[in-house]
Every structure is written in C-alpha cells, then in structure tokens.
Amino acid sequence: MSTKVMIFKRFERFWHWSQAALIIVLLMSGFEIHGSYKLLGFENAVTLHRAVAWSLVTLWVFAIFWHFITGEWKQYIPTLQKVDAMVRYYLLGIFIRAPHPFRPTVLKKHNPLQRLAYLFLWVVISPLIWITGWAYLFYAKWQVWGLDQYLTLEEVAFFHALGAFMMLVFLIAHLYLITTGRTVMSHMKAMITGWEDIDPGAKES
Amino acid sequence: MLLALISAPAHAVSTADHGKFKELQGPFESGPEVTRACIKCHTEAAKQIHKTNHWTWEFLNPDNKQRLGKKNILNNFCITPQSNFAYCTACHVGYGWKDDTFDFTSEENVDCLVCHDTTGNYSKPPGSAGNPKEGIDLAYVAQNIGKTSRDTCGACHFFGGGGNGVKHGDMDDSLAVPPRKLDVHMDAVGADFTCATCHKSINHDVAGSRYTPMASDTEDYHIHRRDYNEKNNAHCRACHGNAPHKKEDKSRLNHHARKIACQTCHIPTIARGGIATRMTWDWSTAGKLDHNGEPLQERVEGNLVYHGKRGSFTYAENAKPEYIWFNGKVKYQLLDEKLVPNEDGYVLINEFFGSQDDGKSRIWPVKVFRGVQPYDPERETLVVPHTTGINEDAYWKNFDWKKAITAGMLSAGQPFSGKVDFIKTQMSWPINHMVAPAKDAVGCDECHSKNGRLKDIKGIYIPGRDASNILDTAGWSIALLTLVGVTLHGIGRVISYFWSKR
Numbered sequence: 001m002s003t004k005v006m007i008f009k010r011f012e013r014f015w016h017w018s019q020a021a022l023i024i025v026l027l028m029s030g031f032e033i034h035g036s037y038k039l040l041g042f043e044n045a046v047t048l049h050r051a052v053a054w055s056l057v058t059l060w061v062f063a064i065f066w067h068f069i070t071g072e073w074k075q076y077i078p079t080l081q082k083v084d085a086m087v088r089y090y091l092l093g094i095f096i097r098a099p100h101p102f103r104p105t106v107l108k109k110h111n112p113l114q115r116l117a118y119l120f121l122w123v124v125i126s127p128l129i130w131i132t133g134w135a136y137l138f139y140a141k142w143q144v145w146g147l148d149q150y151l152t153l154e155e156v157a158f159f160h161a162l163g164a165f166m167m168l169v170f171l172i173a174h175l176y177l178i179t180t181g182r183t184v185m186s187h188m189k190a191m192i193t194g195w196e197d198i199d200p201g202a203k204e205s
Numbered sequence: 206m207l208l209a210l211i212s213a214p215a216h217a218v219s220t221a222d223h224g225k226f227k228e229l230q231g232p233f234e235s236g237p238e239v240t241r242a243c244i245k246c247h248t249e250a251a252k253q254i255h256k257t258n259h260w261t262w263e264f265l266n267p268d269n270k271q272r273l274g275k276k277n278i279l280n281n282f283c284i285t286p287q288s289n290f291a292y293c294t295a296c297h298v299g300y301g302w303k304d305d306t307f308d309f310t311s312e313e314n315v316d317c318l319v320c321h322d323t324t325g326n327y328s329k330p331p332g333s334a335g336n337p338k339e340g341i342d343l344a345y346v347a348q349n350i351g352k353t354s355r356d357t358c359g360a361c362h363f364f365g366g367g368g369n370g371v372k373h374g375d376m377d378d379s380l381a382v383p384p385r386k387l388d389v390h391m392d393a394v395g396a397d398f399t400c401a402t403c404h405k406s407i408n409h410d411v412a413g414s415r416y417t418p419m420a421s422d423t424e425d426y427h428i429h430r431r432d433y434n435e436k437n438n439a440h441c442r443a444c445h446g447n448a449p450h451k452k453e454d455k456s457r458l459n460h461h462a463r464k465i466a467c468q469t470c471h472i473p474t475i476a477r478g479g480i481a482t483r484m485t486w487d488w489s490t491a492g493k494l495d496h497n498g499e500p501l502q503e504r505v506e507g508n509l510v511y512h513g514k515r516g517s518f519t520y521a522e523n524a525k526p527e528y529i530w531f532n533g534k535v536k537y538q539l540l541d542e543k544l545v546p547n548e549d550g551y552v553l554i555n556e557f558f559g560s561q562d563d564g565k566s567r568i569w570p571v572k573v574f575r576g577v578q579p580y581d582p583e584r585e586t587l588v589v590p591h592t593t594g595i596n597e598d599a600y601w602k603n604f605d606w607k608k609a610i611t612a613g614m615l616s617a618g619q620p621f622s623g624k625v626d627f628i629k630t631q632m633s634w635p636i637n638h639m640v641a642p643a644k645d646a647v648g649c650d651e652c653h654s655k656n657g658r659l660k661d662i663k664g665i666y667i668p669g670r671d672a673s674n675i676l677d678t679a680g681w682s683i684a685l686l687t688l689v690g691v692t693l694h695g696i697g698r699v700i701s702y703f704w705s706k707r
Contacts, residue, residue: 161680
C-alpha cells in the first residue's frame, strides 16, 4: 500500500483549474486580438478577453488572500537545494527509471525547479501581463491620467504580447511536466483529488 | 435638440400663401421677370445671394490664399466651366451667365426658383446659360415656392460631374426619397432631414465647405448657427457632441472618435442607393465616332462606359471608400501652376493634408477619383478645353483637342504652347452623406485586421493590424521549440520504457 498525502486543498484545486481555464481562454482571445488568427472576430475577442481578464483578477484577489492567510505563499520561496538533482533527473534519471529525487510533503509540495518556475511566473510573467494589461484596458484614460506622455500603445502591446508568449511557453512546458511525476498520472491525480501518492515503490497505474 | 429637429415638419406651413399674391399671378416670360416680383417683398434676398459661393462661384481660401471656386478650379470630370459657361451655368443660381459679360451685380439675374421650387416642374437645361427650360409655367412655380428640399439641392448636387451620382459617391438621386438604411437622417419616412437641416444657412449663405472643410472639430454640442458668430460646418458633432456613443459597451468608441471622423465608421460604403458612382474618367480615348459621324456610346449594365465626346469611364457601386489622415487643409492644382505628379504618376488636383501627429487630423473616408486628362506638355500645366457649344472650336463639335484647348486657354487668359498630351490626375472627395443606421456601421474587424480598411493609414498602432515581427517570430519560434523539446523528451521516455522492458 502506498502512503497518501493531501497536497492540494480544495480551494487550491479550484483556484488552479479555474485559473487554467481562464488563462487558456485569455491566450486564445489575446492572440486573436493580436492578429495571429481569426475565430471569434475582433470585437467578440476583445469583449471575451476583458470579461475573462476581470474574472481572473477577481480569482487572484481570493488566491492572494488565501496564500497569505494560510502561509502557502512560502511554497514559492526559492531554493537551490536539489536543483541539480532535479535537472539531472529530467535529463537522465527519468529515462533510466531512477527514483524521483523529490518527495512532496504538505510543507514542500513543489520540487525545487517548480518553485523557481512558479516564482518566475508570479514575480515576472504575471506582473508583466497585469501591468501592461491594465494599461491596455485603460488606454482611453491615458490622456486624463497624464500617462500618454510616457506610454505608447505600441510599447504596451509589445510587452503584453511578450508576457503572453512567456505564458504560452510556460503552459506548454507545464502541460508536459504533468506527466513527469512519480508516475505519468500522479501529478494529475494530485491536482484533481488533492492526494499525492508518495510511496517511492509505486508503479505506473 | 435632436428631438426638436426630428419632430419639426419638413415643410413648415408658411403664414403667407404665395398663390394669393397679385405680384405672382403672371404670366412670366422669363426668369428675371419672376425675380423682379420676388424682390419687391424680399428686398434683401438677391443682395444676400450675391455674396455667396452659389452666386460668385469664387472662393478665396483664407489658409493659403488660393483663389478657388467653381469658376477658377479645374477637376478631372468635365474639367472646368471656363469657356463653357453657357453649358455649365445650368447649375448657377442665376440667369444669363454665358461669358465674361455676365453682370454679377444684377439682382434680377438671381434665380430664386431653382432653390425654392416645390412643384418639381422647374428645370434649367445645359446650354441655356442658366435660363429655365422653355414652356415652364413660371407663375405656377412662383406661386408654389417654399423651403429648399433634397430635390432642389439635389437637382444640381446629385448630378455633379455630369450625371446622376457621377462625382461625389455619397450623393445621387437615391437620396431624394431615401430609406433609413441608406441615410438614417434623411430617411423619408423617419427623421426626413433636408439638406438644410445640417447645411443651415444664414442670409442665404449655406454652411459647409469643400474648400476649407472642418475635419476635426473638437467643440461639443453647439446651437446650430443662429448667427455668424456661431460657426457651423454642417458636421455631425454639432448635434451629437464629442461623446456620441451612449451605450456602456460602446463607450470605447468615443475614444476612437478623437482620431477617427464619424463618417469613417458610419458610412460603410458609398453609392449605396442603387446608383453607381464614376471612379475613373479617361479623356484620352475620346473622339471615336460611328459611321454617321455621331459620337460612339457604349453602356455596360446601364452605365455609360464610353462616350465619343468624353472618353472612357469605370464605375463602382456600394464601394468602400479610401481612408486618409485629413486636417481640413486642401491645396488645389490651379491652371497657372506647374504640374508635379506624385510617385504614382498622378497629379493631385486637390491635395488633402493631414497626419497622425499634427493634432488636427482625423481619419477620413474619401472617394478618390482618378482620371486621364489633357495637359500642356511643354508648359507643364493643366489646360482648359473648350468642349461645349456649337462653334468650330468646341471639342464636342470638331473633336480637335488643339483647337479646343487654344480656344479654352484664350478664354481663360492663359498661355498655351499648342502641344497636347494626356496626364493622370487624381481628386479626393470627402464622404459625408449616406450615413447608415448604427447597426450597419463598419465593424471592428474591418480595421483591426491585417489588410483591413485602414491598412494604408500610417503613424498609429492598431491592435490586430500591427504587431512586432521580431516578437512574433521569436515568440512563436520559442513556443514551437518548447513543444518540440517536450515532445522529444516524451518520446525518449517511451522508448526507454520499452527498452527497459525488453
């Protein structure tokens, strides 16, 4: 029998999955606004993008509150410990079925590479997107607020799109890394049920 | 205010029944005879008309001091009234202008009826120097005069360029009784605006100008021209203000309205009333006659595409206009100025100025009319051809350009080398009419897309049209590399899994 730990609490799972859906819709509508392809039409894409962006803002208000109340924000404190082991695992160990070098616990649910990646997501990619996104949303107010002397729409759009590309790359890598847990499905199961299977001897189901 | 305008009857009932005036019992033998009767009571009317462009056909542009007006400028349609006055003054608000001898101070030569007719019986044929057609019961017309209407203004303005809808693209006789979808304001069973509802006149001076148009008024609502101190260029904002989009979800459009003329979105296409507008005119092919010696004529789908007197034409219907930055400044290519073709080889007969950063321009729709017309290759100037009339010099009589231009330039008082060649010319016509209902306005995608309507507008960032190529190339490449990378990694894991099972 394997040992199970409740890694992702109910709110965290709700937050993760709704955020995932919102970000995917934002990426799709955003790249349509960007002119990369045509699906909904510009006007609908903008309407959707704005609505979903505000939904994500709302979600984040709750998520930030939750992180601070529960102290979960500490999960993102970076560490270099075992980073080399993780890199070695992804480059080599995973192919020779070496044991996973990281054992998640309630206090440390992310492996050191994850910590670094999520920290980068929270302190670089997200602020970049939010700041440029709000500037974009309130373009009509720039003149009133005196921002038009400092910003051009072209710059704001550039950095917003830059953030979007970073998010897209993050998403691709993230989706793949789901399969690199102890078993192919263990990460996925954890994020759905909350329970992580931490028995090192567990085989792929 | 808008409601007041809409609820006002199109033809207010006058307190005077002109049919009961003994002065108007007639019979009248001529136009001036009618006018003499009119000005007995309307003592200032003719004097007021004398001061207007409609009378003088002359306009001094205060910006660049160019002497303009129909009398002075050339175009690439019938080219110019000069040396052709008897023909062209069919659209003059006067009687008898056939040449230089016309008396511009004569009050009785003012034509009251052409603007104030309500019967539809009045007309002035080309060639009669502005005198009415023979056989019209002028007394009947005079007794039934009233306010101007789409019909009276349209009698000339719908037919500019020599035919229905030819010149402007946003004006043709479909606007006489337009449905709502053709023009939301002039809608004959709705708001039923006349031309004068917007082009309000003071002392017979009608608001609105093609020579010095107001391209970017920033004044909000204003009372519509009670006196000369209240400017009025007959534009949308006088009634609609600067934040005309009232619905919450459309408020972003008010921000657009700072850079974009109302007309750009709200007139989605021109020539929308079922009448095609002429787009090109090539005079160089004129002169072909049939075996009877009559000018050849050819029609395609009802549109004249060739006429031996005038050359070849093309048309467009329900067509998207072109878009430019426009600040209201216009410079004309006048008869005594050397030609300087643009990079595409076109001489701009009227050059529209504007740019994104002059603070005065908005993006405007224009009909661009392109032509090929005679010029003097030695002196490098446009020329006045004497086209109309029955004398030996007239092009439409003899089909000899050299003779026609010699006579025309002599009449215009300009030198002519005797050599004739043809040159490409271009004119722009700002689009203002055929305003569609809001639901038919140009959609976001039509500009926020690659190769959209504003593809040639420079100097602004349009989301959906513009994006950094470097960022896009780098971004998609890295995303693709990531995808390839994780795919290869996954394949490696699958292979190693089966390898270890062996």
